[in-house]
Amino acid sequence: MGVIRAVSTAAAFLDRDGVINRALVREGRPFPPATLTELEILPGVPRALATLRAAGLRLIVVSNQPDVARGNTSKAAVDAINDTLLRALPLDAIRCCLHDSHDSCKCRKPRPGLLLQAAADFDLDLSASWMVGDRWRDIEAGRAAGCHTIFIDYGYKETQPEQVDHRVGSLPEAVPIILGVKQ
Secondary structure (H helix, E strand, C coil): CCCCCCCCECEEEECCECCCECCEEECCEEECCCCHHHCCECCCHHHHHHHHHHCCCEEEEEEECCCCCCCCCCHHHHHHHHHHHHHHCCCCEEEEECCCHHHCCCCCCCCCHHHHHHHHHHCECHHHCEEEECCHHHHHHHHHHCCEEEEECCCCCCCCCCCCCEEECCHHHHHHHHHCCCC
16 A cells, blocks of 8 residues: 555635734834834734634744844744744744845745745645735735735735735634635
């Protein structure tokens, strides 16, 4: 008999700042927390993640953190925030791109590199997966990877996604959509 291979599974890819934890908004634009003291997990996120996990989805954070390349924060600070989130929440992984836009890497959203690598590592079915984000780059990365997309619309004063499957006000509002529950 041959080796039986497990069926690939779906994932909820989640941006970090603005989806999992509060983004610091200045002049209508979101910024990541620079230190652990600025980290605040958004209301309802632990329960939303537990519900998605119970439904069998992998939970993978994919986040641009260009402030490391820009010298505005340290990799150690980003790692400390990520480690805290991994301990506090039922996440499978946090994948970060530490590059800036001019670096032209494959992992910086809107490119889908972080999602594609996670799909390979976790044997994920991208066509059954979701990308949830609060910025156009998140949505474009999800679309480029072949995922369904959910945009958390905070009304930031910046470019908005051109095409998105669903718009919501928070991650808890996205859960019924991801799980296919009619509202």
